[in-house]
Amino acid sequence: MKQNNLQFNTKHIWHPYDSIIKPLPCYMIQSAYGVYLHLQSGVKIIDGMSSWWSVIHGYNHPILKNSLITQINHITHIMFGGIIHKPAILLCQELLKILPKKLECIFLCDSGSVAIEVAMKMALQYYSKSKNNKKIFLTIRNGYHGDTFSAISVCDPKNSMHTLYKTILPKHFFADTPNIFFQEHWHNYDIFSFLNLIVNHSYKIAGVILEPILQGIGGMKFYHVEYLKQIRLLCNIYKIPLIIDEIATGFGRTGKMFAYEYSNIIPDILCIGKALTGGMMSLAATITTKNIAHRISKNYPYKFMHGPTFMGNPLACFVAQKNISLLRKNIWKKQVYYIEQYFKNQLFLLLNHPRVYTVRVLGAIAVIECYHNINLKLIQKFFVNYGVWIRPFKKIIYLTPPYIIKKTQLYKLIYSIKLAIQNNTLFIC
Ligand SMILES: *Cc1c(COP(=O)(O)O)cnc(C)c1O
Secondary structure (H helix, E strand, O other), X not given: OHHHHHHHHHHHOOOOOOOOOOOOOOOOEEEEEEOEEEEOOOOEEEEOOHHHHOOOOOEOOHHHHHHHHHHHOOOOOOOOOOOOOHHHHHHHHHHHHHOOOOEEEEEEEOOHHHHHHHHHHHHHHHOOOOOOOOOEEEEEOOOOOOOOHHHHHOOXXXXXXXXXXXXXXXXXXXXXXXXXXXXXXXXXXXXXXHXXXXXXXXXXXXXXXEOOOEEOOOOOEEXXXXXXXXXXXXXXXXXXXEEEEOOOOOOOOOOOOOHHHHHOOOOOEEEEOHHHHOOOOOOEEEEEEHHHHHHHHHOOOOOOOOOOOOOOOHHHHHHHHXXXXXXXXXXXXXXXXXXXXXXXXXXXXXXXXXXXXXXXXXXXXXXXXXXXXXXXXXXXXXXXXXXXXXXOEOOEEEEOOOOOOOHHHHHHHHHHHHHHOOOHHHEEO
C-alpha cells in the first residue's frame, strides 16, 4: 500500500523544483507534533526547517489548532469583495500592534510571491501619474523574492530562475551584493554600487526592493545593518518607496520581530508571509503607508488593482491573529536567543573543519556553507536515517528550527550535521 502511494506520487504529483520523470525521493508523512514529524514508517524525526521558516511554534500547537476548529464552525471562506469579517479585523488590529505606526494600510493575500506582486504593483500605481514614467525597480544581487514573474524579475540575475526567463522578464537594476557581514566593521564602499545606480537612474526607479539583513535562498548571508540604513536614507533623498521583503525573516526569526528593526528603519511597503499563520495556513500580506495608499487611490483608476479569490480567507486570518497574539507574549525572544547562543557555541567549532567554508548564525538561523555542492538525495536520506529533517541546497546546510525546540533536540540536529560533513559520499567533489 505504502509503495503504491509513493509510486502514484512519483508518476502524477509535482514537487517544488523537481522533475516528474526523475524526481528526488519523497517521504510519506502521517502527522506532526511539536518539533517532530511522524513518518508513515513509524519513525519520528526532528524538523530543523520549520517547514521553510513557517512553523515557528511547532506542529499541532493547541491554541492554533483550536482556533481553526472554532473558526470552522463559523465560516471557512467567503469572498472579500463587499464583505468583511471578524477574523480579518482582529488580524489587522493585531498586526498594527507589532508594526510601526506609519504602516497602516493592509492588503491580505494568499502567498509570499503574491505579496511581492502586490508590493511592486503598489509602487507602480503610486507613480502612475508621474511625468517620468517610473517603471524600473532597483534591488541587490543574490536576492530571492518568490516564483511568480514580477518576483523572479527581481531575484538574483544569475543564481535563480531569472536566468531561465531572462529574455521575457522586465529589466531592473541590480546593485552588487553587500559584502560586509552583520558583525563586521562597516565601510562606506559597500554601498557604492547601490549609490551609483540610484544617483544615475532615480528618475526611472519606481521602487527599491530587498530582503532586510538576511538574504535567504540567494545565499543565506547576513549583511550589515548600516547597509540598510543607508538604503533608507537614499530612498528618502530620491523619494523612492522602499519595499522590504520580510517573508522569511519576519516574526522573530532573526532575533527581532522584523529584521529591519536592526537598522532602525521603517519601510514604505512591507511584505510578510511564511510564519504569519505559524505555518498553519497559507497567508501573506502587503502593508503600506497612508501616504502611498492615498496617492494610489487618488490616481487613475482611483483604486488598487488586485483582488485574489481567497483574499482575507477567514480561517487563515483567524489562526494568524492567534499566532501573533502568541508572539506578543514575547516568549519567542528567550527561545530565539537561547537557540542563537547554542548554535554559536556548537557550530563555530566547525569553522576549522576542512569541508566547511564558513558558519553564520543570527537568531534562530544557522548556516553551514561548505566548499562543495551537496548531493541532496543522499544527504536527505542520511539525515532521515539519523532522525532529523534537514534540506540543504547547493553548498549550504542550514537550520531554522521551531522556536520551541529543546536543547537535546538542537544537539541532535547539530550532531547530524557534524556526522554528515565527515561523509565524503554526501558531497559532489
Ligand atoms: C518564501 C519567500 C518568498 C515567496 O513566498 P511564497 O509563499 O513561497 O510565494 C518571497 N520572499 C522571500 C524572502 C521568501 O523567503
